[in-house]
Structures are given as C-alpha cells and as structure tokens.
Amino acid sequence: MIIKITGAEPKDIVITGMASNPGITVKSYEESGSPSHSAQVNPFIFTKTLAALAVESGANIVIGSATAINYGDDGKAIKSVQYLDSGTSKTLVATDVLISAGPWTPKIFPRAHLGAPRGRSIVVRPSKGFSPFVLDANIGPAPHGPLKDDLFLEIFPRPGDELNDFDIFSSCGLDDYDVRLPATGDSVEVDEESCNDIWETLRSVSQDTRRRVNHKASVL
Numbered sequence: 001m002i003i004k005i006t007g008a009e010p011k012d013i014v015i016t017g018m019a020s021n022p023g024i025t026v027k028s029y030e031e032s033g034s035p036s037h038s039a040q041v042n043p044f045i046f047t048k049t050l051a052a053l054a055v056e057s058g059a060n061i062v063i064g065s066a067t068a069i070n071y072g073d074d075g076k077a078i079k080s081v082q083y084l085d086s087g088t089s090k091t092l093v094a095t096d097v098l099i100s101a102g103p104w105t106p107k108i109f110p111r112a113h114l115g116a117p118r119g120r121s122i123v124v125r126p127s128k129g130f131s132p133f134v135l136d137a138n139i140g141p142a143p144h145g146p147l148k149d150d151l152f153l154e155i156f157p158r159p160g161d162e163l164n165d166f167d168i169f170s171s172c173g174l175d176d177y178d179v180r181l182p183a184t185g186d187s188v189e190v191d192e193e194s195c196n197d198i199w200e201t202l203r204s205v206s207q208d209t210r211r212r213v214n215h216k217a218s219v220l
C-alpha cells in the first residue's frame with residue numbers, strides 16, 4: 001500500500017477541490033512510499049485472482065464454514081476439519097491446516113488470541129477525478145463546522161474496476177475496540193455517528209466530495 005504522500009507536492013494531492021479550497025492549510029507532510037515498491041489492491045479482486053491461480057495449479061477449492069478442527073488420540077496431530085456445506089456438516093480429512101479466518105480464528109482455534117476492533121469507513125463518489133495517492137491525514141475541525149476535534153483519516157482513491165464502474169475514494173476513521181465481534185462480517189453494526197464525523201471532516205477539506213455512496217463497518 002502507498003501510505004501518505006508519494007511523489008507529489010500537497011497541491012497535487014488526492015481530494016480534488018482540496019488544493020483550491022482557500023480555507024485549507026497544509027501544516028506538514030511527509031512521503032512514505034513510491035510506486036516502485038508499493039501498490040494498492042482491491043482485496044476482493046485480489047483474493048478471487050489468487051484463488052483462480054491456485055485452481056489453475058491444481059488446487060481443489062471447497063467452500064464452507066469451518067466449525068471444528070478434529071485431532072487424533074494424542075490431541076495434537078490434526079485428523080480432519082469439520083465444516084458446514086449449505087447447513088450439512090461434512091468432514092475433510094487433513095494433516096495440515098492453515099487457518100486464515102481473520103478475527104474469527106479463535107472460534108476454531110481457541111489458542112489464538114486476537115483482538116477484533118471495528119473499522120469505520122465511508123465510500124464517496126467524487127464529482128471529478130482524483131490523483132492516485134493514498135493520504136494518511138490528521139485533519140483539524142473546520143472553523144465553523146460541527147466537529148470539535150481532529151480526526152485521523154486514511155483516504156484511499158480507487159479507480160473504477162470490476163466492482164465499481166466509477167471512481168471512488170474510501171476513507172477510514174479510528175478503530176473501535178468497544179464492540180463484540182459479531183458472527184459474520186456482514187452483521188457488523190454501523191456506527192452512524194462516527195461515519196457522519198468522517199463525512200463532515202472530508203467535506204470540510206474538499207469541495208468535490210459531492211456524493212456519499214455508503215458507509216461501512218467492518219472488523220479489522
């Protein structure tokens with residue numbers, strides 16, 4: 001990922017309308033990456049592509065929800081994985097298991113202790129194009145705006161792709177450690193107030209963030 005500003009002066013950066021907004025003062029900035037050794041990926045397309053390459057190389061993909069790892073009599077060597085396939089419990093014989101269930105990992109492997117903060121982000125469709133630079137920005141409150149405190153935002157421009165036929169940028173606020181991990185990513189509850197703060201902060205620095213597409217909550 002490109003973090004902060006890469007190869008650009010602040011006037012060229014990210015949110016169109018930002019540079020021309022006379023109320024904005026950029027107090028300081030630093031670069032922390034260049035296109036030669038950093039990139040952004042769309043996680044969904046990236047994962048789908050990796051899976052397709054694995055199949056091409058002979059992997060067999062079984063889709064289901066893992067419910068348990070079964071061990072042999074010594075309680076150590078793995079025997080199989082139990083999973084649900086459309087509500088039916090099935091067993092997959094295995095000697096080696098790689099667990100990548102993100103924050104849900106402890107549910108099937110309780111020895112793993114993972115925190116699961118809730119992320120907050122909104123997706124915005126700008127009215128004009130934008131530069132391809134990721135910006136980590138600490139943005140102070142607008143003089144006459146509704147917010148009182150600085151907000152740290154990670155702003156990611158994304159060109160139109162397989163998922164969106166238009167350009168978007170998404171912006172994330174601070175993580176939230178106060179909520180319990182829900183059963184699935186889809187059931188993470190959106191914190192409307194925090195998402196509105198992100199929106200207000202973005203609007204305070206850009207004339208061009210015309211349209212908020214949606215807001216999202218997700219576990220990290």
Ligand SMILES: Cc1cc2nc3c(=O)[nH]c(=O)nc-3n(C[C@H](O)[C@H](O)[C@H](O)COP(=O)(O)OP(=O)(O)OC[C@H]3O[C@@H](n4cnc5c(N)ncnc54)[C@H](O)[C@@H]3O)c2cc1C
Nearest residue numbers: 001064065066067100101102103104119121172218219220
């Ligand atoms: C808004 C936001 C912005 C982020 N930005 C960045 C960034 O810029 N750079 C960066 O490096 N990271 C970023 N992250 C963090 C990054 O997304 C995570 O670190 C990464 O997704 C973790 O990958 P993972 O495969 O370990 O887990 P996950 O992506 O959480 O994937 C786990 C998968 O396992 C599935 N699963 C869970 N339980 C089971 C089960 N029992 N059986 C089968 N499947 C199961 C889940 O449905 C999920 O699909 C961001 C996260 C958020 C929320």
